[in-house]
Amino acid sequence: MNKLKFIVIGILLSTLLSSCQEKKEEKVQQPNIIFIMSDDHGYQAISAYGHNLNHTPNIDRIANEGALFTHGYVSNSICAPSRAAMLTGKHSFKNGKIDNVIPYNWDQDNVAKRLQKAGYETALIGKIHLHGNPQGFNYSNVLRGQGQYYNPDFIENGKKRKYHGYCTEVTTNITMDWIKNKRNKNKPFFLMYHQKAPHRTWMPDLKHLGTYDDKTFELPDNFFDKYEGRKAAKQHEMGIFKHMDLVYDLKMLDKQKQINSPRRRQAQSKYNRMDSTQRAKWDAYYDPIIKDFKARKLKGEALAKWKYDRYIKDYLSTIQSVDDGVGELLNYIEKEGLSKNTIIVYTSDQGFYLGEHGWFDKRWMYEESFRTPILMKYPKEIKPGTIEDGLIQNIDFAPTFLDYANVEIPKDMQGESFRPILNGEKEDWRDALYYTYYEHHGAHSVQRHHGIRTHRYKLIHFYYDCDNWELYDLKDDPKEMHNLYGDPNYVEIQKELHQKLESIREKYEDSDAIDQKYIQEHLQQKREKDQAKQARRTNSSKK
Ligand code: SGN
Ligand code: CA
Numbered sequence: 104m105n106k107l108k109f110i111v112i113g114i115l116l117s118t119l120l121s122s123c124q125e126k127k128e129e130k131v132q133q134p135n136i137i138f139i140m141s142d143d144h145g146y147q148a149i150s151a152y153g154h155n156l157n158h159t160p161n162i163d164r165i166a167n168e169g170a171l172f173t174h175g176y177v178s179n180s181i182c183a184p185s186r187a188a189m190l191t192g193k194h195s196f197k198n199g200k201i202d203n204v205i206p207y208n209w210d211q212d213n214v215a216k217r218l219q220k221a222g223y224e225t226a227l228i229g230k231i232h233l234h235g236n237p238q239g240f241n242y243s244n245v246l247r248g249q250g251q252y253y254n255p256d257f258i259e260n261g262k263k264r265k266y267h268g269y270c271t272e273v274t275t276n277i278t279m280d281w282i283k284n285k286r287n288k289n290k291p292f293f294l295m296y297h298q299k300a301p302h303r304t305w306m307p308d309l310k311h312l313g314t315y316d317d318k319t320f321e322l323p324d325n326f327f328d329k330y331e332g333r334k335a336a337k338q339h340e341m342g343i344f345k346h347m348d349l350v351y352d353l354k355m356l357d358k359q360k361q362i363n364s365p366r367r368r369q370a371q372s373k374y375n376r377m378d379s380t381q382r383a384k385w386d387a388y389y390d391p392i393i394k395d396f397k398a399r400k401l402k403g404e405a406l407a408k409w410k411y412d413r414y415i416k417d418y419l420s421t422i423q424s425v426d427d428g429v430g431e432l433l434n435y436i437e438k439e440g441l442s443k444n445t446i447i448v449y450t451s452d453q454g455f456y457l458g459e460h461g462w463f464d465k466r467w468m469y470e471e472s473f474r475t476p477i478l479m480k481y482p483k484e485i486k487p488g489t490i491e492d493g494l495i496q497n498i499d500f501a502p503t504f505l506d507y508a509n510v511e512i513p514k515d516m517q518g519e520s521f522r523p524i525l526n527g528e529k530e531d532w533r534d535a536l537y538y539t540y541y542e543h544h545g546a547h548s549v550q551r552h553h554g555i556r557t558h559r560y561k562l563i564h565f566y567y568d569c570d571n572w573e574l575y576d577l578k579d580d581p582k583e584m585h586n587l588y589g590d591p592n593y594v595e596i597q598k599e600l601h602q603k604l605e606s607i608r609e610k611y612e613d614s615d616a617i618d619q620k621y622i623q624e625h626l627q628q629k630r631e632k633d634q635a636k637q638a639r640r641t642n643s644s645k646k
Contacts, residue, residue, distance in 0.1 A: 133222070133291040134481065135445040136504050137432065140189075140295070141425050142182060142230055142302040143465065144451035146175075146476040148422055156457070157315065157419040161430030162478060165449050169480025170489035170525060176556070177453045177497045179539050180465045180472045183207065183232045185452040185497055190214055190239075192501030192516035195539055196613050200233070201621050202542040204628055207233040212513060214501035215239030215293060221510045224290040226281050229274040229297035236261055242285060244277050246270070250299040252306035253376045267378075269308040271300045271421075275428035282435065293504070296432065300421045301455075303463070304352055304373065307420035309381060312388040314420045322411055325582050328460045332586035333573060335565040340548040341456070341464040343414055344407040352463075353413045357393050411458050418457065446481040446507055448500070459582070466549040468538045468563050469583050473556070481507070485525055493524045494536050494558065517611055534558065537607045541621060543567055553613075555604045562588075562600040567622070574600065 147154040151163040151171055178188045179195045187200030190213040195201040199208055215225045216239035226242040230250055237243045244259040255270045256263060257277070266273045278296045286292050307314070326343075330336040340346050349355045350364035356374055364370065377385060392413075401409050429449065436442050454472045456462035465472035477495060479485065498518030505512045506520035524532050535557045543551040550571075554563035559578050565571040574588040574597055587593045608614065 132444070133508050134483070135291050135441060136218070136223075136293045136507065137436075137445060137447045138189075138293070138295045138500070138504070139297075139429060139432070139447065139449045140186075141298040141300060141422075141449075141451050143453070143455045144301055144422065144425070144476060145455035145457055145471060146451075146474060147457050147471070148301075148419060148455075149476050149478070151478065152476065156320070156415070157422060159422065159426040161426045161433060162449050164433060165429070165447055165478040165480050166488075168482065168487050169447075169478065169485045170491045172477035172479070172495055173490060173492045174558075175450065175475050175477030175495045175497075176473050176536050176538070177475050178537070179541070180453040180467065181540070181542055182452050184541075186231055186233055188497050189500045192498050192513075192518040194498060194517055194537070194611055194613065195541065196617050196621065197515075197517060197611070201539075202545065202625070203232070204542070204545075205621075205624060207235065209233070209235045209238045212515075213239050214504055215295070217505055217510055217513070218293045218508055221508060222290060223508065224287045224292045225294075226286065226292070227295045227297070228278045228281065229295075230299040230302075231295075231297060241287075242281055244281075246274075246299055249302065251373065251376055252299070252304075253373070253381060254378070255299075269424065271298055271424035271428060272308065274298055275431055278428075279431060279435065282432075291508070293508075296428075298425050298428065300425050301418055304354075304370075305414070305417040305421045306354075306373065307417055308424045309384040311420045311423040312384070314423055315416045318416075320412055320415045322408060323458045325584060326407075326411065326458050326461050328584070330460070334571050335550040335552065335569065335573075336460065336467070336469075338548055338550065339462065340546075341462045343410050343458060343461055343463055346547075347410055347414060347463060349410075353410060354389050354417070355393050355396055356389075357397065361397065362393075414463060415457060443482050446504075447479065449476065449478040450497070450500075451475050464547050466540055466542065466547060468540065468552060468554050468556075468561070470577070470581070473538060479525075484522070489525070491521075491525060493521065493529060493532050494534070494556075495521050496536050535603055535607055537604075537611055537613070539613070541625070553608075555600060555607055557600075557603070560596060560600055562597070562604055564604075 146152045148157055149162050150157060150159045151166040177185050179185060181203060183203045184195045184200050187198045187207050188195060191198040191211060192214065198211065219225045219239055225240045227237050227240045228244050229246060231237060231245045232248065237245065244257050247256050247258060250270060252270045254267050255273060256265050347353065348364050348366045349362055351366035351370040355362045356370050436445055453465050454474045455465055456471050459471050496518065499521050502512045502516050502518045502520045503522055506522045512520065535555050537555055539553040540549065541551055543549060550565045550569060551567040552563055552565045554561060561575045561577060563573040572588040573586045574593060575583045576587060
């Protein structure tokens, strides 16, 4: 009898022990997650996407060792709303951050808070562009607002700190320091490594000046777009030819002040941030270009082409530093043996126009800015060289990370984990995406709009102080030059898309009433700002 008791207790103990071990192993198995994001990095400027503009070997490595997403999209193509959508897993009208102006509420739930609660060590480094102290992070070191390319100011755990050097490299150095020396190595980690580059004004690092000077860049074939049938697009203020500033954007800051620019003062202040050694190298590169530009007295189409050429060269050179940083991080992960258990994602807050439709900037629901690059590796689950063509949106990152971390996905997150589609279980995956854009009137003059995109079609509604519809067949017209709305051949498709738009708005709980609420809030903010401006003016005139 005693012997039997002994055996039973023995079995019970060993079961308990092995289940404890399993639990421990399960914990150890939680993957590290590195979420790399850059700002305004169009997929056209990542060599893995095959556009042959530039060479980004390190970013490409992520796709070569994992997956390249061909249909990655954002929910609202602008910086702060895009970041809010990624953190919360919700569309802008749900998380409240609809534009770059209305404040973000950090008190709401976010993916970092959830991971932190589940035992993750969390860090946010670089650009976040959401005012207020970041919540959900053990360590944060973020740029103030948009940040500066040279000798940038950061806020480290709530305290201001100035760094010497080039912003992209500084952000990488802070990240490497955290990953090597600061984090608790007994915990899985969630790292948001977010570059400011290649945001306007595309100031390259000194060592990358001239990287693309020997390459000839052809204008995109719709560079001289006349926007026929597209009323909203006609009102843009993002033309490379018409709106790009020679001095502010294209660095023609001549000492003689002969080149005309309404933004010379702002250009000068960016230049003034550099120290004398940095300025000497900067001048050694740009001064001969300024001299040559002045001598050529370009006009019309020749000037348009010159502007595009300077823009694309600066933009791509700025990306080289982003790629360097990714390389440094990937090498470290590999050297430390962390590769197998680390998920690495590369994305941008949205895409960007590199001369398509004659533009720079983003905001529109047209492909170049609605789409965003997504590359992801996780050797445990994703086969190298995977091409993923499912419709993915930035609201999906938060639930996807929680899924991989084995943490419950809150019911009110609107995005969905795309882990199952990467694992080949695609059956129920969505067939359409919903998009919203609110920042009107704002920089670059893009009308308020929303719309739906399926694999083949896109329906857009421009509204607020207009009421225009656009419909595109992306198979026949991938560059979105022919608005088919009202075309008798598309009556049925148009009807279907209208119905789909209605139902997707219902699904995500958007409505005209919600929109009206934001319009009022926006107008109120505007009034307050104007009043504050007026008060400052009155005060200064009294002095
Ligand atoms: C700045 C830029 C704009 C840009 C917005 C938003 N002008 O206002 O070109 O669209 O930021 O960019 S600048 O002259 O100040 O550079 S975002 O990435 O933050 O959304
Ligand atoms: Ca951006």
